[in-house]
Amino acid sequence: GDGRMGVVYNGDDWNFSSRIRVSFTASGTTDGGLEFGGSVRADQAIAATRGTSASVYISGAFGKLSMGDVVGAPEALFGDFYEVGYTDLSSAGGSNDIGYLTADNGGNVDCTSVGPGISACANSGPNLLYTGTFGAFSVAASMSDGKLNGATIGGLGVPVAVGNSTVATLTTETSVTQEYAIAGAYTFGNYTVGMGYEYSNGRNQLSGTDMDVDMISLAGVGQFGNTSVKAVIAHRGQDADVDWYGIGASSVFGATTVGGYIQYAEDNNANTDVTWYGLGAEYDLGGGASIKGGIADSDVSGSDAVADLGVKFSF
Amino acid sequence: GDGRMGVVYNGDDWNFSSRIRVSFTASGTTDGGLEFGGSVRADQAIAATRGTSASVYISGAFGKLSMGDVVGAPEALFGDFYEVGYTDLSSAGGSNDIGYLTADNGGNVDCTSVGPGISACANSGPNLLYTGTFGAFSVAASMSDGKLNGATIGGLGVPVAVGNSTVATLTTETSVTQEYAIAGAYTFGNYTVGMGYEYSNGRNQLSGTDMDVDMISLAGVGQFGNTSVKAVIAHRGQDADVDWYGIGASSVFGATTVGGYIQYAEDNNANTDVTWYGLGAEYDLGGGASIKGGIADSDVSGSDAVADLGVKFSF
């Protein structure tokens, strides 16, 4: 498991922030030599019974097949940028996450307010992810099953029951959200380059209208001495028209690590753009504890910089 | 714990379905030699603090006394039929469950809709189950305490708080749901025969009206070489008038197991009847993994056959 405690500046005030989480990892091997297993945190336990949190896998010479709340194919190969701050500071609006189009969220769609403060979402259910490495080449493919999977209360990932354990039928318009993605990468020495393509249709939780969006992304990762650098260029097309660039780096000096990222996105339809960045440092105290802090900001008018400083534990 | 991943045909489309669950089992022995313990899954943790999921027990020469989300007395002795498919395919309408009248559900009663997609239920709370074996005879008795135990959000089994941790008082009509059941079985060689009687009053979550229902069931189980056969005949009486028959079997051939069931119920008041069946097979991969699939269907007009195929893990 893991824990953390410290203070967070939310742009207006300093607040305490702490948490503790317990993790379980399980694995086994079949008589034929296939490996299988999964992992789940205690706080994900309810949604994990439906495959909208946590995941299971089976792997062998063919690669690894995972199902559940898996990341999309490009994220499986390229990951995100260095996480800034002990709480990741995503409350700044942006974050260290790279804005992949698919997966990584359990697939909530068609959210409907069912009262003040409560909304119900449909969920596209567990996603499937394949990853494989063949010499210098890595490949990944992912997809959702594109079907609504019962209404959930958004934050809980748990089916809402009407009466005695019957999943509710919300009177939301029917939509079929289908997601799929493929990605490939080539590694030579300390350098990796790769490309990903993602497609999503029917993702209407924001606009309320059906739309088709695809996204192509190019990524490069390099290790230069103590420093790791990652850069990604992407474009969202079809019903969207967004250009997006991001670069991040981290350096290790003994017990100290510093890192950061800067990202830029331009919506050519809306004629708007936004830049956001994060910068952080951590010091390893040994035994699984570290001090970590960071600052993040964006040029969105009306938003303020956020910062945090705290202790992280790994059990 | 356990996990599973695969595909399910819901009568209309194929969907991904996966899950992972973590289980905890605890036990101890008193100085006087009584054994005690319990088991709970992480996803049941909240409801388990109220006894509406999971259970605890104390056992000794007198037998075993369990409290919580226990099965009723007949189910404790006769069980259900062979589980078909890697997801049990209960979405077909019917399932491998034998339609016992009492217990086995935490006792949700008097469910009331509190908004689209959300309902609140009262819950009869933890049930009590006694089982004992004396030579060739097995006996079981179970009961609910028959009192409403606070409103819950149906799917969560968790009390809903108004204000600061106070359980809500829903303006549902007061009802007193009382359940009790007794069962006995006699085993000779590879054969077991038994009988159960169950009684429930006030179970009005479906009709909205108070009703008394009792159920008498006769069960026979036999082991013939590699094949196990189970048959149950039952009648629901008092305010209900339902005849019900079911038979199931499973056979083991090395690493392969095949099994199935067919059930028939006739409602003499409504003058309707329904037949449903399931058929499945599994292949043990060793190490705790198996491939399992099945098909289930009913003769309800407008319903389609459902099927699944997937991998099951046991950790």
Place this chain on the structure above:
Amino acid sequence: GDGRMGVVYNGDDWNFSSRIRVSFTASGTTDGGLEFGGSVRADQAIAATRGTSASVYISGAFGKLSMGDVVGAPEALFGDFYEVGYTDLSSAGGSNDIGYLTADNGGNVDCTSVGPGISACANSGPNLLYTGTFGAFSVAASMSDGKLNGATIGGLGVPVAVGNSTVATLTTETSVTQEYAIAGAYTFGNYTVGMGYEYSNGRNQLSGTDMDVDMISLAGVGQFGNTSVKAVIAHRGQDADVDWYGIGASSVFGATTVGGYIQYAEDNNANTDVTWYGLGAEYDLGGGASIKGGIADSDVSGSDAVADLGVKFSF
């Protein structure tokens, strides 16, 4: 973990009551010799990711710093009275808890009904607690960060999402609830005396109006042979005017422990007073099991005595 099963008399009827809970404790040591860790139960797992249940700590020669759902400073030093019954019988209205003003509840504030049976609360988030012992002196200090921390469904301690994982903004009036508390104790031989001061402003979940309340408490604890006695005198002032007295004791005779408490509170503004008491006994069965029962009552008109008798398990 722990479990329990038995029967509870709620003033009107006897009901079954059982539960099982799983606990996780984690700890580590930094290279510099600081200790860190935390504990969480499976049923707290969701709220523990936000610091409104469970807690983490770091400790060293300076004392111990805890964050999360911690108790306030006086409770950290003086605790509560002997717990009566196997379920603690808090349903009697009163309980063995000493009525400290701050912390110990995750800080739910500004609760708003969002439908029948469901309310949403803001939460002051994780609290901070410092405790230290220097020779015969013990000191403690605690505080909340006084900021609203997103709306929650009261009983769940989990943020309610609108759409895809965004925390809802309830249209509740803004309030700033700030809590802080300090306490000190002096121990000589078998006796401890101490004093605490607590302050809370904006705690309006009951009255709907902002109010300032402070509380001063004097506590004495003594061990006389097999018997431990604790007495507390307190006064709530500023916008409140409440006098409060309580005394409790427990005695150990071999495997048997008996204990109880009596408390009295007088609201000088409302010109009302209430007396409540509890009396219980337990017998250790060995191996982590005990039989425990108790009775509790108050002189509130219309309320009845409650009682319970059951078995407790410790795993």
